[in-house]
Amino acid sequence: xxxxxxxxxxxxxxxxxxxxxxxxxxxxxxxxxxxxxxxxxxxxxxxxxxxxxxxxxxxxxxxxxxxxxxxxxxxxxxxxxxxxxxxxxxxxxxxxxxxxxxxxxxxxxxxxxxxxxxxxxxxxxxxxxxxxxxxxxxxxxxxxxxxxxxxxxxxxxxxxxxxxxxxxxxxxxxxxxxxxxxxxxxxxxxxxxxxxxxxxxxxxxxxxxxxxxxxxxxxxxxxxxxxxxxxxxxxxxxxxxxxxxxxxxxxxxxxxxxxxxxxxxxxxxxxxxxxxxxxxxxxxxxxxxxxxxxxxxxxxxxxxxxxxxxxxxxxxxxxxxxxxxxxxxxxxxxxxxxxxxxxxxxxxxxxxxxxxxxxxxxxxxxxxxxxxxxxxxxxxxxxxxxxxxxxxxxxxxxxxxxxxxxxxxxxxxxxxxxxxxxxxxxxxxxxxxxxxxxxxxxxxxxxxxxxxxxxxxxxxxxxxxxxxxxxxxxxxxxxxxxxxxxxxxxxxxxxxxxxxxxxxxxxxxxxxxxxxxxxxxxxxxxxxxxxxxxxxxxxxxxxxxxxxxxxxxxxxxxxxxxxxxxxxxxxxxxxxxxxxxxxxxxxxxxxxxxxxxxxxxxxxxxxxxxxxxxxxxxxxxxxxxxxxxxxxxxxxxxxxxxxxxxxxxxxxxxxxxxxxxxxxxxxxxxxxxxxxxxxxxxxxxxxxxxxxxxxxxxxxxxxxxxxxxxxxxxxxxxxxxxxxxxxxxxxxxxxxxxxxxxxxxxxxxxxxxxxxxxxxxxxxxxxxxxxxxxxxxxxxxxxxxxxxxxxxxxxxxxxxxxxxxxxxxxxxxxxxxxxxxxxxxxxxxxxxxxxxxxxxxxxxxxxxxxxxxxxxxxxxxxxxxxxxxxxxxxxxxxxxxxxxxxxxxxxxxxxxxxxxxxxxxxxxxxxxxxxxxxxxxxxxxxxxxxxxxxxxxxxxxxxxxxxxxxxxxxxxxxxxxxxxxxxxxxxxxxx
Numbered sequence: 001x002x003x004x005x006x007x008x009x010x011x012x013x014x015x016x017x018x019x020x021x022x023x024x025x026x027x028x029x030x031x032x033x034x035x036x037x038x039x040x041x042x043x044x045x046x047x048x049x050x051x052x053x054x055x056x057x058x059x060x061x062x063x064x065x066x067x068x069x070x071x072x073x074x075x076x077x078x079x080x081x082x083x084x085x086x087x088x089x090x091x092x093x094x095x096x097x098x099x100x101x102x103x104x105x106x107x108x109x110x111x112x113x114x115x116x117x118x119x120x121x122x123x124x125x126x127x128x129x130x131x132x133x134x135x136x137x138x139x140x141x142x143x144x145x146x147x148x149x150x151x152x153x154x155x156x157x158x159x160x161x162x163x164x165x166x167x168x169x170x171x172x173x174x175x176x177x178x179x180x181x182x183x184x185x186x187x188x189x190x191x192x193x194x195x196x197x198x199x200x201x202x203x204x205x206x207x208x209x210x211x212x213x214x215x216x217x218x219x220x221x222x223x224x225x226x227x228x229x230x231x232x233x234x235x236x237x238x239x240x241x242x243x244x245x246x247x248x249x250x251x252x253x254x255x256x257x258x259x260x261x262x263x264x265x266x267x268x269x270x271x272x273x274x275x276x277x278x279x280x281x282x283x284x285x286x287x288x289x290x291x292x293x294x295x296x297x298x299x300x301x302x303x304x305x306x307x308x309x310x311x312x313x314x315x316x317x318x319x320x321x322x323x324x325x326x327x328x329x330x331x332x333x334x335x336x337x338x339x340x341x342x343x344x345x346x347x348x349x350x351x352x353x354x355x356x357x358x359x360x361x362x363x364x365x366x367x368x369x370x371x372x373x374x375x376x377x378x379x380x381x382x383x384x385x386x387x388x389x390x391x392x393x394x395x396x397x398x399x400x401x402x403x404x405x406x407x408x409x410x411x412x413x414x415x416x417x418x419x420x421x422x423x424x425x426x427x428x429x430x431x432x433x434x435x436x437x438x439x440x441x442x443x444x445x446x447x448x449x450x451x452x453x454x455x456x457x458x459x460x461x462x463x464x465x466x467x468x469x470x471x472x473x474x475x476x477x478x479x480x481x482x483x484x485x486x487x488x489x490x491x492x493x494x495x496x497x498x499x500x501x502x503x504x505x506x507x508x509x510x511x512x513x514x515x516x517x518x519x520x521x522x523x524x525x526x527x528x529x530x531x532x533x534x535x536x537x538x539x540x541x542x543x544x545x546x547x548x549x550x551x552x553x554x555x556x557x558x559x560x561x562x563x564x565x566x567x568x569x570x571x572x573x574x575x576x577x578x579x580x581x582x583x584x585x586x587x588x589x590x591x592x593x594x595x596x597x598x599x600x601x602x603x604x605x606x607x608x609x610x611x612x613x614x615x616x617x618x619x620x621x622x623x624x625x626x627x628x629x630x631x632x633x634x635x636x637x638x639x640x641x642x643x644x645x646x647x648x649x650x651x652x653x654x655x656x657x658x659x660x661x662x663x664x665x666x667x668x669x670x671x672x673x674x675x676x677x678x679x680x681x682x683x684x685x686x687x688x689x690x691x692x693x694x695x696x697x698x699x700x701x702x703x704x705x706x707x708x709x710x711x712x713x714x715x716x717x718x719x720x721x722x723x724x725x726x727x728x729x730x731x732x733x734x735x736x737x738x739x740x741x742x743x744x745x746x747x748x749x750x751x752x753x754x755x756x757x758x759x760x761x762x763x764x765x766x767x768x769x770x771x772x773x774x775x776x777x778x779x780x781x782x783x784x785x786x787x788x789x790x791x792x793x794x795x796x797x798x799x800x801x802x803x804x805x806x807x808x809x810x811x812x813x814x815x816x817x818x819x820x821x822x823x824x825x826x827x828x829x830x831x832x833x834x835x836x837x838x839x840x841x842x843x844x845x846x847x848x849x850x851x852x853x854x855x856x857x858x859x860x861x862x863x864x865x866x867x868x869x870x871x872x873x874x875x876x877x878x879x880x881x882x883x884x885x886x887x888x889x890x891x892x893x894x895x896x897x898x899x900x901x902x903x904x905x906x907x908x909x910x911x912x913x914x915x916x917x918x919x920x921x922x923x924x925x926x927x928x929x930x931x932x933x934x935x936x937x938x939x940x941x942x943x944x945x946x947x948x949x950x951x952x953x954x955x956x957x958x959x960x961x962x963x964x965x966x967x968x969x970x971x972x973x974x975x
Contacts, residue, residue, distance in 0.1 A: 030086040042137055042144045045100065049079060049107050049140075050132035057116060058125050072108055080104045100140060107136060109593045138407075210523035212440055213395055213425035214415065217276060219290060220346075221245040221384045222256035223266040224469065225419065230277040230518040233451050233511050236349065236367075236382050237389035238421055240276055244290065244302075245316065245325070245384040246336050249343035252316040252325075253814055254384070257464045259821070260340050261472045261658060267293045270304070278516060292335070300335045302328055308350040309365075316347045318384055324364040326350045341824035342815055349383040369510060373457045380456075380510035388508035391459060392432060393420035400429040401478060401505070404485060408895065409628035410477050416469045417478065418461070418506050424523050432507050433458070441521040450524070452512040458493070460502040473657040476622075476892060479503060484895060501669035587870055588904035592637035595702065597903055601910040602917045605639070607861050607883045608772035608797040610703050610730055612639035615918055616874070616902050619865050619888030620645055620707040620733060620776075623896070625681065627691035631698070636896040637903070640703035642886065645680035645735045646688050647709050648720055653682040661809035661819040663835065673836075674889045675809040677740050677820060677829035680709055685723070692727035704728075707776070709735040709747055712757065714764045721768040731771050733863075734762070734796075736787070737778035737803030739830045749803075752778040755790045766795030774863060776800040777847070784843045785850040792851070798861035800886065801847055802840045804830025832889040833867055840866025841876060848881025848926055869894070871905020878918060879925040 056072045083100050111132055119128040216225040219240045232239035246255045246263070257263045269291040274280030282288055288304040311326035325347035327333075332346035351366035369380040369388055382389040393415060402412040415423055422440070424432070435455045442450025461482060466475050484490065488499035591598045595613030603614040617640040618624050618633045624643040633641050647653070655678055663673030681688060695704055706729040710716045724732065736758060738748030751757050758775075766773055775791035777784050779802040788799045806828050809819045818826035844864040851860050864882030867889075868874055874885040890898055915921045930938075959967060 042141045043133070045083075045104075045144070046136035046140045047129075047133045049076070049104055050111075050136055051129050052076070052079065053107060053111060054116070054120065054125055054129045054132055057111075058120055058128075076104050076107060100144065106591065106593075109598075111135065113594065141403075209426035211425055212422060212517060212519055212521045212523060214420075214423035215517065215519055216416075216419070216421055216423075217241040218419060219244055219268050219270055220266065220292070221254065222258075222260075222263045222464070223268050223292075224264065225416065226268060226270070226276065228276055228519075230279075230516055231421075232276075232278040232516055233514050235389075235514065236351065237385060239278065240270055241389075241421065242382075242384040243349045244328070245318070245347050245349075246340070246344050247314070247316050247325075247347050248814060249333070249337070249345050252314055252322075252345075252347070254316065254318045255340065255344060257467050258462060259812065259815060261467045261474050262294075262339070264467055264469045264472045265295055266339075275304075294339055297335065297339055300332060302332055302346065308348045311348070311350075313350070314345060314347060318367070319386065321367050323367060324350065342817075347384075351381065351383070369456075373508075374510050375454050375456070378454075378510060378512070388456065388510065390422065390453065390509035390511065391418075391420045391506050392422045392424065392438075392453075392455075392509055393418055393506045394424045394427050394430065394432045396425075396427055396429040397432065397505070401481065401485075404481050405477060408481065409632045410481070413465075413478055414469075417465045417467075418459075419464070420506055422509075422517075427523070435507075435525045437525065438509075439524045440517045441515075442524065450521070451515045451517060453509040454512070455507050456510055457508045458504040459506040459508050460499075461505050465505075474660070478505070480892070480895060501667075587901040588908050589900040590903035590907055592900060592903060595634070595637040595639055595899075597907065600907045601915060603903055603906060605883060605918050607863075608731070608859065610640075610772065612703055612884065613637070614639040614899070614903055615878070615882075615884045615906075616640075616899050617703075617705070617863065617884050617886045618642060618891060619886035620735065621676075621888040621892075622678070623888055623891040624707075626683065626688075627694055629896075630691070630695055630704070632896050633891075633899075634695070634699045634702050636899050638896070638899045639884070640705060640730075642705040642707050642733050643681075643688065643692070643729075645707040645709045645738070646683075646685055646720075646724075647680060648685060648716055650682050650684050653679050655679050655682055656822045658820045658822065659829075661829075663809060663833075670834075671893055672834045673809070673831060674833040674892075675807050675820070675829040675831050676804070677822075677827055679740075680735070680738065685720075689723060689727040692724070692729055696728040703730045705731045705733050705774075707733045707735050709738065711747055712751070712761070717761065717764050718768045721765060725770060729771070731774065732765070732769060733774045733776050733800055734765060734791075735776050735803075736761075736791075737776045737780075739778065739780055739804055739806045740827060749778045749780055749806075752776075752787055753781050755787055758787055759790045759794045762791050762794030762796055772797040774798040774800050774861075776803055777843070778803050779839060779843050779866075780806045783846070785846045788847045789850055789854060792855055792858075792860050797859065798863060798883070799847060800863040800865065802836075802843045802866045804832045805836055805839065807831035833893070834869060835867065837867025837873060837876075840864065841880060844877060844882055845880045845926065845929060848923060849929070851881070852923070852926065868902075869898075871902045871907070872909055874902055874906050875909045875921075876925075878922050881923040881926055883918075883922065 052075050053072055056075055083104065114135055116128065116132060119131055123131070215228040215231050215238075217228060217231060217238045217240055218225040219242070221242045221244065236243075247253060248255060255263075270276055271287075271289050271291055272280050272285060275282055275285065275288060282304060286305045290302040290304055292300040292302070308326035311328070313324045314327045316323065316325045326349075328346040328348055333344065336344045336346055349365075349367075351363070367382055367384075368374075369378075369382055373388075374380040380389065385391075395415070398413070398415055398418075405412055432455065437452060437454045439450040439452050461479065463474070463479070465478055465482075467473070468475070482503040482505060486504045488502045488504065491504065493499045493504070590600070592614075597603050597614065605612050605615045614637070616638055618630070618638050620642040621644055622629075623633065624630050624641050630641050630643065659676055659678045661675045662671050663675075664670060665672055692704060692706065706724040706727075708717075708720050708724060710720055721732070735748055736752030751761060752775075762773075762775060773796045775788070775796045775798075777788055777791075777799055781787065784801060788801070791799055807830065808826075808828050809831075811818055812821065815821070817824055820826055820829070841864075843866075844862060848862055851858075851862065861883040862881055863884045863886055864877035864880070865886035865888065868877065868885055868887045869890045877885050885902075887898065887902070894901075910916070910921070913921065
């Protein structure tokens with residue numbers, strides 16, 4: 001290895017070599033990315049970066065006395081610029097290319113951490129290059145996958161040559177011109193990039209091998225589906241699809257898994273089965289029936305032979321649509337009322353197909369699709385679906401979503417989470433985003449004989465996708481990952497306005513003809529760009545002003561001239577837009593190496609002898625529930641992890657589902673409150689201890705804290721302490737604060753509210769523990785400083801505040817049941833997220849003042865948490881005396897990469913005030929709190945001093961009519 005001291009980055013020879021390298025890399029990379037295949041570009045980029053780094057690192061390509069670190073940085077910058085140039089040449093796409101570029105920048109750190117020098121010395125350069133390439137495949141695969149989603153150009157096309165401009169709204173004659181849609185205002189995209197030539201031919205073609213892989217119908221809305229080999233395309237959707245719906249007896253409002261996840265457990269059959277594919281005529285089957293089975297319920301048979309139109313009518317509502325439906329009678333009503341626990345009825349769609357012009361005047365049965373989205377004049381209709389008659393999924397898109405879940409340590413999801421009618425196989429991931437229409441079946445050279453469908457609107461996903469269709473249990477995914485990858489904001493689909501915060505997966509379709517489709521039918525789509533009538537764009541008239549659907553907005557990633565993917569902030573802090581790294585949009589992001597910022601103000605802290613690279617710690621809860629998620633936290637750079645609370649006997653811990661409820665902002669786009677009724681870990685202690693050991697072996701320098709809880713039993717506490725210490729954890733956090741479930745066993749909050757018991761238990765713990773102990777405080781008490789004082793007096797080194805606040809999230813005004821609702825009932829839970837931050841700040845301030853007053857110079861510490869989502873939130877806790885800042889719900893909402901946003905935001909705050917370290921400002925705001933009595937005294941003195949200037953009013957009788965507004969303004973502190 002050659003590790004000289006001279007910075008030879010500016011040497012002419014090296015400059016020329018790197019310039020040539022960059023040009024060659026750009027050309028080769030363009031071809032690789034244009035192939036549209038994920039693996040070759042991933043291997044190509046990883047191989048090039050690995051080769052360059054290893055050769056420079058070994059000194060084989062450097063002049064004498066060169067410092068390989070400087071040269072490597074320069075070379076990697078060259079490759080990153082080449083990636084930007086290749087991306088711009090292909091599709092002017094910044095976001096995904098930025099992810100690849102970021103991983104190029106971090107490649108050196110990744111290889112150094114993995115021990116590249118040891119590999120070189122023992123294996124040699126060639127073997128090390130192979131080793132390094134494999135190591136980089138994972139990080140680069142993520143970026144290339146993101147790139148392939150938003151930029152999938154055709155192979156073999158000269159992207160520098162002038163081509164016809166083609167968008168979904170039409171074609172125009174010159175490259176780069178605006179689309180043919182009136183009023184669009186959006187630059188047209190290269191026809192070759194969209195995957196279409198410049199001709200106006202409207203034939204159909206396949207990308208090669210696309211076929212209908214799976215078919216499903218869902219006869220009862222929100223119940224289990226039936227998989228078919230063939231299905232009839234009828235006017236309202238596939239035959240029997242969403243023809244039945246459960247509604248509230250009072251008012252007729254539809255009920256779904258959103259309110260009752262157990263509806264997923266209702267098995268549905270249509271007898272005889274031939275009715276579904278059209279091979280059997282309903283008129284010839286007087287005994288035909290809809291058959292329902294559910295856990296704990298008798299089988300229900302609903303006769304099908306009697307026409308729906310001849311049955312009694314009830315008023316029903318599906319979202320904005322309200323009309324009449326057939327009532328299936330008292331027996332189904334009683335069955336459903338018993339199963340769901342509230343009075344309800346089973347309704348059947350009774351609409352008759354109308355003309356393309358729409359339903360007859362006054363027809364109360366027929367439901368027509370929103371005309372803002374359906375093709376003009378189609379008269380498309382649907383039964384009881386949420387909005388459209390057909391839903392299409394792409395198996396490759398699901399595969400890519402699952403790869404993102406696996407990357408985050410989450411379980412893969414089956415297709416049934418998304419409840420599609422059609423599943424396509426053989427298409428590229430998210431190719432459906434580019435299809436304006438498709439044809440299923442058809443054997444002719446132009447696809448004649450098939451059934452044509454219009455891709456009318458991307459499907460906005462809801463909580464039903466988080467419900468396991470086999471168990472009825474509710475989780476977090478895929479909505480968390482969709483929020484990161486497939487929100488309207490992330491995709492650049494911001495017209496109409498409600499798209500910005502929506503999460504998209506699958507596409508809604510309408511059909512132009514009727515007929516039969518079969519598994520194995522070819523899937524074809526328009527061979528060329530089609531000019532739709534009027535001003536309809538890809539998403540219909542409602543999105544005619546936004547046709548650049550493949551790429552997010554570019555402006556957010558431009559940091560001045562030069563289109564650099566990295567921009568230096570004050571004091572040289574590398575800043576990356578939050579969208580690139582999974583953070584909150586608009587927040588700066590710091591680059592981390594093993595949790596430490598690579599430049600800018602120092603964020604490291606030392607707490608009770610524990611050294612953390614940054615002050616951000618995963619709070620005890622789901623984000624620290626097992627090895628996979630805790631490893632993910634360390635990989636992303638969290639300063640420490642508090643594992644989910646463990647106890648000796650996990651068999652006593654039984655969780656229920658659903659166990660979360662959200663409070664959203666008025667516009668529904670932001671979660672401001674989060675309630676949980678989740679208990680401590682239900683995993684065996686032996687399993688958790690094994691994973692603790694594994695984590696400490698892999699991350700010996702990172703801080704792992706065991707959160708523990710037990711009953712009022714000295715021997716149990718001592719055993720738990722001893723076993724956790726043997727596993728190698730760095731500290732303990734004692735859960736004296738869980739507000740639900742555990743207090744029923746005299747644990748958690750029940751101990752934290754009783755200072756006498758608290759003192760005794762802390763004494764047992766500290767007598768046994770040889771590592772730092774933090775006591776986690778409950779906010780559900782009048783004066784939180786009292787139990788905090790008790791814990792410190794009993795020997796604890798620190799306290800954590802706050803745990804969640806006892807709460808009832810709300811009452812569902814449709815069902816009259818509390819949320820979260822389990823079998824029709826609930827229990828008060830713990831409240832967290834943004835809304836609790838003011839309360840948490842007040843509690844932390846009280847504890848910090850107590851520590852300053854009663855435990856000066858003792859080393860007692862405070863770990864603050866409650867509503868932290870940004871670096872500026874964290875700065876407030878530190879200003880009030882917190883040594884570390886914990887985040888739990890924030891991770892559940894934004895993912896583990898949030899730590900980069902937190903570090904970037906905290907550094908930006910520190911730069912603003914020229915703070916160099918955390919200790920420079922920790923507790924700086926505490927002196928500005930006093931009593932109300934003191935505020936009155938200080939203001940009286942100030943008023944006396946300024947009496948002549950008449951700033952503010954001392955008494956109510958000083959108010960005047962004419963000067964009322966000015967007098968009020970004179971007493972406002974933050975004008």
